[in-house]
Each structure stands twice: as C-alpha cells, then as structure tokens.
Amino acid sequence: MDPVPRDMAVLTIGIVRQLTGLTLRQIRYYEELGLICPFRSNGEQRLYSINDVARLLRIKDMIDQEYTISQIKKILKPPTMPTEPTPQPTPSEHDLDDSNLLRGIRDQIHTRTDRSWSTTIIEGQLAQFYRNNRPK
C-alpha cells in the first residue's frame, strides 16, 4: 500500500470535525490563535492534512488538561504550511456516513486512556480511510 502523505492537505473542515470531535467553531478559533495553519484552496477554503488532524488532536488534549494557549504555542512547534494543495476532489461527508471507519475513529478518541498514543492509532486509521476514499 502506498503510504499516506501526512502533509497533503485534502480534508475539509467538516471531515476534520468528525475526525477530531471538535466543533467547527473550535477548529477555526484555534487557527485564529495561531495553533494550526491549514492550507487554503481558492484563498478561502480550508484544507487539512493528517498532520493537521494529529496536531488538532494534541491541542484538544492539552485544552482538556487546562493548558493555556501560550503554553500550547510554546510546546507545539510552529505550524508548517502544507506543501501539497488538493489536486483531487475531497471526499464528502456523505462518503463517510456509510463508513464504519469514522465511528471507529471516534470511539478511539473517546475511549483511549493514553493520550500520547491516540494520534498514532488515529493516523493509522486515517491511512485506511484514505485508501478507502481515494478519488478515482
């Protein structure tokens, strides 16, 4: 299987919402705070990569652990601009409705006990998600 380019921005905010469990408001707000820097297609459409999702997951955990924004900024490396734009259509949320992958991922997010492992586990599933939703 071809490895999934972790830095390729192809996920819409709607999918990221489902993948991370964060609200659209939070995802956009964290960007305002400079915690995340998604690629912008058409100059306005936000597109996230697996790295972005993993980063958001880490931010979510730190917020839960009552870290301050400045502390998170200090710990997390400055967000790097995604190198790859979106050459292919992005999978829509409808494609995910039938997928049990999303449910599995969400369960992982809500049931894990060791937060440091979460991103690894989730990225693995995201890789599977990509293989199953590869644009024709």
Add this chain to the structure above:
DNA sequence: ATTCTGACA
C-alpha cells in the same frame, strides 16, 4: 449541501 467571515444573547 458545505464552508467562510463577522458578530453578539
């Protein structure tokens, strides 16, 4: 249908 920005009970 989905996402974007700005704004406010």
Add this chain to the structure above:
DNA sequence: TGTCAGAA
C-alpha cells in the same frame, strides 16, 4: 463557545 446571518 454556540449560533445566526449573508455570501461564495
């Protein structure tokens, strides 16, 4: 943070 408006 939630949510609504108005536009793309």
